[in-house]
Amino acid sequence: MLKEFTKGIIKENPVFVLALGLCPALGVTSKVVNALGMGAGVIFVLLGSNIFVSLLKNFIPEKVRIPAYIVIIASFVTIVEMVMEAFIPSLYESLGVFVPLIVVNCVILGRAEAFANKNTIGASILDAFGMGIGFTLALIVIAFVREVLGAGTVSLVPIGSWDGVITIPGLSTSPARVFSLAAGALLVMGYLQALLKWSNMRKTEVKK
């Protein structure tokens, strides 16, 4: 049972291994705090859609399966969007167009298709948490690298009077701005994936 939870974090990490949900993984990761917000949104939507899909799996007719799933997902996304805009407006502004695009995050539809409609609610919930956390972790790693290199800062959640931004001396005055732009995002993603692949290759070599 626990396997359903842990597999999403490393072995089947949605971003690095399954290469799903790439658009938000790159689009919002110019700041760590955005990655946290996006991750939380995705976990919520993933949880909701996995629960409902596994509940309704016998009710939904085959011919309209995809539209039905996507409506369920879209509802949760819209809820996230509205709640975020109402209560965390600053985060909503920086996530911009990517919030509604959680709908088409392949991770979510993929899990609904590949897991939730074949499994029980319990397993689906664990799967959602595992995949969601794996997705969030991947986002945080990408965002961390990009923000440190591209802006020289690490922005976390503001607490009280602290604005949540750690500034790295030296780097922040002349950061490699490309990393906060599209080109840098793709480069960082490529190298992080290669790093993971390399460490896996070494592991299997050691086993031999």
Next chain:
Amino acid sequence: MIDRVIYAFLSVGILGGLLGLALAYAAKIFAVKKDARVGELEENLPGINCGACGYPGCAGYAEAIVLEDAEMTLCSPGGPDVAAKIGEIMGVEVSVSGEKMVAQVMCRGTRETSKTKYEYDGVEDCNAMHSSFGGDKTCPYGCLGLGSCIKVCPVDAITKTDAGYLVIDRDLCIACGKCIDVCPTGVIKMIPYNAKDIVACNSTDKGGLVRKYCSVGCIGCKICDKKSPEGGFVIENFLATIDYSADGNRAEAIEACPAKCIIDLDAVE
């Protein structure tokens, strides 16, 4: 406020209903009789889309079996199990040769053991090198070692050893045959998965000539056959090969081979 909720309820509900109806209706009028067996076949094929069967991916092969009466034994990664399964689905008895085959490089010659004609300074690609006078090795049959096969191998089963020759991991090999297609000298051959020993040479030149250009080439001396008569050694064109239907012990032949080109695969890896 509440009226908008009602609008929302009605409009999206009606939209959904209409689209649902349209899709259901479309599914009916646009229904294409899709053979259920295609889907079933697809599920049983390995799904790695290697293309070894000659069709565009596993789905393409599945369709070809049903619609075009394609051969049922073309899936080499799947081996006999999949072929049998395909036969089962199609309701035909499939006779399979039985054994799983893997590819192996039949040469252990390196730049140290084999003479070279010239110094190559071009793109690191066997076919590119082969187009200039058949490669830098004087031996026209050997492995050029630039690893074009490594690049095409979909499962990374081929590696270059530190000594400089190539080996194929039989547990990883899926017998897709891509390395055989890409190799310009034809030094990669299919052998049964269970084959324990190989004669690591591909040269059909006369023994004396081989000895001149390579220190690990088979010279066709037939010592192997004499030492291990049950080993299934067949010597033709000055090159020993192994008939793997014979299953005798070949230890003595390996020991006695003057060029040391009979290789115990387990000992190497």
Next chain:
Amino acid sequence: MSEEMKLRISSSPQIHSPASTAKTMWLVVLSLIPAGIWGVYAFGPRSIAVLAASILGAVASEYLMGLMLKKNTLRDGSAVLTGLLIGYNMPAEVPIFIAVLASVFAIVVVKWTFGGLGTNWMNPALAGRVFVFFSWTGGMSRWSMPHMVPDTVSGASPLGFLKTNLMNFSGSADGPMDFLAGQNYPVDSYMDLFIGRIPGCIGEVSALLLLIGGIFLIIVKIVNWEIPVFYLGSFALLTWIFGGLGYGNGFFTGDILFHLLTGGIMLGALFMATDIVTSPITRKGMIIFALGCGFLTFLIRFYGSFPEGVSLAIILMNIFVPMINRATQPAKFGKLPKEKKND
């Protein structure tokens, strides 16, 4: 065995040049040196530091990557050439770390990530320059006047000056030279541009010496004439047709000479667009490639938001090279696998 001299053979995809890689690289370096000496003379000792930093950055990265991937490639000269070209593309006032990072990016990301010399599809030196340009735009736009120009206005290169000042220019001028003179920019004659008495990147200002080096390379058949000729030709044609519009003049009034002699177009067309690895392999392909470079340079320089356009134009066309090769390849290459099955 080893003492016997062996024939060196290179295979067909490198049909550009029969000479060995290393010899080619060192000859290109050699032909670049005069322009560099002028740059050092014009901008003073600081430019030596910039050149040294970029070359050292490139060589050190090449060495480390070679260690990691077990290939010793230092002697082929390609790293030195990449570093030199990067240094040539830097203003003399650039912070040293920018020059180093441009080289590191060029060698590590653009070249070795794809497997080393010959496997990269984008020109490393230009990609390195573009990377640092977008990362540290401020640092990359710090120009200084050559010391022999009496006026000490710090500020812009001629093209940069045009870009920022032409936007809100409402008067009329005959062309760029007239405009610059009208704004008290210290460039008097085309000779200044041709010799290199203008602010600019270290290696790009002396059109004369670059031209000499480039012609030398064409004569010794290291670079084909098609790319520079069609590149400069198409750019000049477009400049002539549309270049005058910005000054309120009509079509066919553009100042070709000014635009050919300023900015990095000489360096780009002669030494960068002609890079063996990242340009097309067929003659037809080279012409298409060069026309594309000419058009894009024109587009970016006259309408884009950057004063220059050469480096971006060339790396943009680098993206199209595999497609151009595919479209213009002689049938023999494409059909290789089939032929093999027959024998």
Next chain:
Amino acid sequence: MTYIGIIITFVFINNFILTQFLGLCPFIGVSKNVESAVGMGFAVTFVMSIAALATWAIQNFILIPMNIEFLQTITFILMIAALVQFVEMFIQKSSPALYKALGIYLPLITTNCAVLGIALISVRSNYNAIESFVAGIAAGLGFLLAIVLMSTIREKLDSEWVPAPLRGTPIAFITGGLMALAFMAFDKALLNNLIG
């Protein structure tokens, strides 16, 4: 804004893949060889143009009159999902040849964020019906351009010695990154100077 402006914007300046991060999954997944990249590119262009038009109709005939714009996401995606499925069935029946060429890519398009992206962007930019349609085609062409260029480069890289850990998707991302770096040459100012 003129139609030419819209086309230049979506093909070069706001290229969905290289600057907007939309449609990356198929960009990485289906760019291994040129033939499938071309197929995918045309399929996406086709669906995007129809989707942009259909969602424009929903926005202007349903959502705005009833003041229920908050249902944008759900109605748009419902429309797109149904549309893709409908197109798939229609092509399968009417033109088996076309289905063979495009069909296998169609189901992938539902989850292609580029389609929903163009719908949302058209609405936010207040495009009219024809402008939305043109924007859809242009964004599709931008996708086609990027994915075909990518596939030609990847086919070249297939015959090169890319270090093992980088082979496959990592090198595709890095290639995409370098492409994006070069595409930074195209920006809003370029368009303004050309057309403005």
Next chain:
Amino acid sequence: MTEMIKTGSKLALICAVAALCLGAVNMVTEPQIAKFRAAKLKAALEQVAPAGTIGDETAADDVIVTSYYPVQDGTSMSGYILNLKGTGYGGDLIILASFTPEGAVIGSVLMEHDETPGLGKEAENDWYMEKYLGYSGTEIPTSKTQLEQADLDAISGATITYAGIGYALAAGSDFTVKLGGK
């Protein structure tokens, strides 16, 4: 036939229920969002406004000026706050700026933009906007050459954004002058 209706109605049911839920959530969040937006606008208005009471928003018939608020200090006009739409590097620049009736810039805030982080995005900061304050009409700097060396370094590389804001403010200044003290 019944199969079809069943399928259709099932999808309809799912959609309708989903929409109902969304409607309910929207009822809660919408007032909150409106409140936040109003607060944000108010804060921005107060930041740039000259002394006085801010009047109602009036739509303007201009390419760059989209609307304006008159500001009344007692009986005299103390200035105008304008909504400006300029063109920057990455797209439109939405600027809220206040002017004296004579057209000099009093305050200016960049509300929405799509500029490059590290370059044009710096215009979000107060110190950036301060470089325009006090000028009017054609005096408003639109090019880096009109600046002191120290200021130049600070905005280096963001020429387009700088000019974009400058032109928008200049247009706003002209507009204010045309409005006069009305």
